[in-house]
Amino acid sequence: MKKTFSCIDAHTCGNPVRVVTGGLPFLEGENMFEKRQFFIKHYDWIRRGLMFEPRGHDMMSGSMLYPPHDPENDVAVLYIETSGCLPMCGHGTIGTVTVAIEEGLITPKVPGRLRIETPAGLVLVSYIQEGEKVTSVKLTNVPSFVIAKDLTINSGHLGELTFDVSYGGNFYAIIEPQENFGGLQDFTAEQLITMSRQLRKSINEAYEFVHPENPRINGLSHIQWIGRTLDEDSHGRNAVFYGDKAIDRSPCGTGTSARMAQLYSRGKLKAHEPFVNESYIGSRFTGEIIGETKVGDFNAIIPSIEGWAKITGYNTIFLDDDDPYVHGFQV
Numbered sequence: 655m656k657k658t659f660s661c662i663d664a665h666t667c668g669n670p671v672r673v674v675t676g677g678l679p680f681l682e683g684e685n686m687f688e689k690r691q692f693f694i695k696h697y698d699w700i701r702r703g704l705m706f707e708p709r710g711h712d713m714m715s716g717s718m719l720y721p722p723h724d725p726e727n728d729v730a731v732l733y734i735e736t737s738g739c740l741p742m743c744g745h746g747t748i749g750t751v752t753v754a755i756e757e758g759l760i761t762p763k764v765p766g767r768l769r770i771e772t773p774a775g776l777v778l779v780s781y782i783q784e785g786e787k788v789t790s791v792k793l794t795n796v797p798s799f800v801i802a803k804d805l806t807i808n809s810g811h812l813g814e815l816t817f818d819v820s821y822g823g824n825f826y827a828i829i830e831p832q833e834n835f836g837g838l839q840d841f842t843a844e845q846l847i848t849m850s851r852q853l854r855k856s857i858n859e860a861y862e863f864v865h866p867e868n869p870r871i872n873g874l875s876h877i878q879w880i881g882r883t884l885d886e887d888s889h890g891r892n893a894v895f896y897g898d899k900a901i902d903r904s905p906c907g908t909g910t911s912a913r914m915a916q917l918y919s920r921g922k923l924k925a926h927e928p929f930v931n932e933s934y935i936g937s938r939f940t941g942e943i944i945g946e947t948k949v950g951d952f953n954a955i956i957p958s959i960e961g962w963a964k965i966t967g968y969n970t971i972f973l974d975d976d977d978p979y980v981h982g983f984q985v
């Protein structure tokens with residue numbers, strides 16, 4: 655059997671976003687979180703086929719658009735990537751909005767604004783369109799909060815490390831420069847990947863992280879290494895590890911949200927101050943704390959993230975059962 659998927663490929667500040675526009679499966683569920691569970695149970699082969707080699711690569715990520723459940727909203731999004739289906743993805747949202755508006759996939763109820771249902775909750779977006787191009791997308795992310803501070807772990811490669819864990823749509827261990835770690839600038843992407851994989855495993859063995867309002871969001875999935883900025887006008891720089899072999903080429907929307915929540919909780923970032931965050935390759939998002947709230951007993955921020963994306967082309971992809979690698983592979 656051969657299945658055909660129409661895709662529009664794009665990148666957000668360097669990180670790929672493959673928006674699947676044709677061949678989407680019907681998903682059961684009352685909201686995007688339930689639909690995500692249904693997709694994982696019945697259709698994960700689509701994700702693997704479209705994200706893994708030979709049709710994708712270690713950094714590949716993407717999205718699928720569905721009708722909203724609440725008629726007040728414009729669209730619902732399922733995120734897919736090499737590690738699974740993230741509850742929320744910032745760079746994925748910026749890329750998806752750029753593709754959806756430039757290609758006319760959705761008609762916003764209010765031009766320049768979108769209300770997007772994601773598995774992690776409602777995400778509000780504003781965008782700037784100049785002619786046919788979307789030049790900037792700003793999203794209000796889900797409430798972000800620090801769940802644990804000053805934890806320690808024997809990291810294997812670097813010895814003992816101290817870190818905070820913060821939620822920005824995914825759980826992040828944030829490793830700031832310290833005695834055994836001088837900053838991400840001292841390491842190649844390859845080295846960061848090797849260290850992160852072991853570190854994530856050790857942290858998940860030693861600690862448990864559960865979202866206080868949705869226990870099905872749990873476990874540390876991402877490591878965020880902090881380091882010196884490339885541009886003196888920037889306020890931060892990260893290298894975000896996700897999946898098994900990926901270092902985000904963008905500054906990572908959920909990662910930047912988690913980082914702002916951490917800086918805020920440590921009194922190092924105030925509400926309404928711009929936070930220009932660089933990625934491993936030097937591309938930039940501008941974050942801002944636009945409000946404060948509570949998640950369970952935790953003090954949380956409402957972060958906004960602004961960035962840009964570019965469409966790279968159209969892609970018609972076959973998943974054909976006569977191909978031994980129809981569902982992809984990882985090496």
Ligand code: PYC
Pocket residue numbers: 715740742743744745746896902904905906907908909
């Ligand atoms: O931008 O939130 C993000 C993201 C998550 C994983 C890769 N990018």
